[in-house]
Amino acid sequence: MSSNSGPSSGSSSGRQPEGERESGGIAYDDEDEAEQEPRPPSPAATERRVGWRKLTFLPAALVALLLATWLWFRQADLDALSENALSDGQVTKALWQHVQLTVISTFFVLIIAIPLGILLTRAMFRKAMPVAMAFANMGQATPAIGLLALLVIWLGIGRRAALIGIIIYAVLPVLSNTIAGLKANDPTLLEAARGIGMSPLGVLTRVELPLAVPLILAGVRTALVLNVGTATLAVFGGGGGLGVLITTGITSQRMPVLVLGSILTVALALLVDWLASLAELLLRPRGLEVRT
Numbered sequence: 001m002s003s004n005s006g007p008s009s010g011s012s013s014g015r016q017p018e019g020e021r022e023s024g025g026i027a028y029d030d031e032d033e034a035e036q037e038p039r040p041p042s043p044a045a046t047e048r049r050v051g052w053r054k055l056t057f058l059p060a061a062l063v064a065l066l067l068a069t070w071l072w073f074r075q076a077d078l079d080a081l082s083e084n085a086l087s088d089g090q091v092t093k094a095l096w097q098h099v100q101l102t103v104i105s106t107f108f109v110l111i112i113a114i115p116l117g118i119l120l121t122r123a124m125f126r127k128a129m130p131v132a133m134a135f136a137n138m139g140q141a142t143p144a145i146g147l148l149a150l151l152v153i154w155l156g157i158g159r160r161a162a163l164i165g166i167i168i169y170a171v172l173p174v175l176s177n178t179i180a181g182l183k184a185n186d187p188t189l190l191e192a193a194r195g196i197g198m199s200p201l202g203v204l205t206r207v208e209l210p211l212a213v214p215l216i217l218a219g220v221r222t223a224l225v226l227n228v229g230t231a232t233l234a235v236f237g238g239g240g241g242l243g244v245l246i247t248t249g250i251t252s253q254r255m256p257v258l259v260l261g262s263i264l265t266v267a268l269a270l271l272v273d274w275l276a277s278l279a280e281l282l283l284r285p286r287g288l289e290v291r292t
Contacts (some may be wrong), residue, residue, distance in 0.1 A: 013236070058274045062267050069263050072255065082254045085245070093249070095264060097240035100158075101231040102272065105166040109223050113171050114216065117178025118204070129179070136175050139168040144230050152237045162239030166230045170223040177219025181212025210285045217283060221276035228269040 078086070120129045139147070147168060151161040185208050193203045209216075236242035242265045249258025 009143050016049055032204055043166060048100065058270060062270060062274075065263065065267060073260070076174070076256055079254070081252055082256050085248050085254065085257045086260065091245070091260065091264075094240065094244050094261070095268075098228070098231050098242045098265070098268065099117035100236055100267075101162065101239060101241055102227045104196050105163055105170065105227050105231070106220075108163070109170045109174055109227075110220065112167070113174035113219075113223075114178050117175050118182065118209075121179055121182040133176070133179075136172040140170075140172040142169075144169055145236065148233055148237050155252050159234070159239045162231075162234035162237040165237070166227055166234070170226045171229050173222040173226070174216070174219040175213045177222075178212065181215030182208055184215070214223055214280070214284055217276070217280045221273065221280065224272045224276050225269055228265070228272055230266055 019267050073121035074206050094270070116132065119125050120132055144165065148162065148165040153163070155161040189211075190203060190207060193207045200208065231239075231241045232246060233248055234241045245257055245261025249255065249261060
């Protein structure tokens, strides 16, 4: 009598189901192996790489612009008045004065607007927010040349009047972006931070401000570019800067002097904007990147 092998023999001789393989007596699904394959980079990582590539384009363009300007001046026929306006380090002096005006005014804008924005988002001072924003809007709504003229009448001719005018004109973007960034924070996150025992200062420095960094940096970037442009008007208050070259070129009708002053102002504004873009990229908290 022959013995019946039963279902066990049938199962041992049967084929493995499609999409499944056996190794060492253990069945593996091909889908599990597919899940272990490396995933494509997240959109945030792709955007970061694209951002770095874009950041390298502007410096190269600025170098090309300045080189072309230098080559043009080498073959330009300058008269005595133009040579006098551009000789004895006048260009370097005007550029350095312009950089000083921009840096000093931006520093004071930051130490005024950011703490004030933080203060106005606290419960004790929220009622003063409309008044502070009205003054900030009024400062930027006033024409820069008119504001500078009023300050010169009040303070006299000199760098101090020019700096105060530039600061007043650039406070609004940093102040409004600081307030908007702090007000946009998720209240549940703040409540959770308080729930784990954080002090109000700890919640501000470790939760609220890091989340508001992107908007604050955007306001600082806007203020920097505004300061570079407004600093050209400092010449009317005796503050110096690249506006000296521009006004000299206009009043004396010397196109080379006017072109040089204008190109240096544009190049400085673009360079400042590029540096602010780099700061935004480096200082943005990594936890705020969107990942999939």
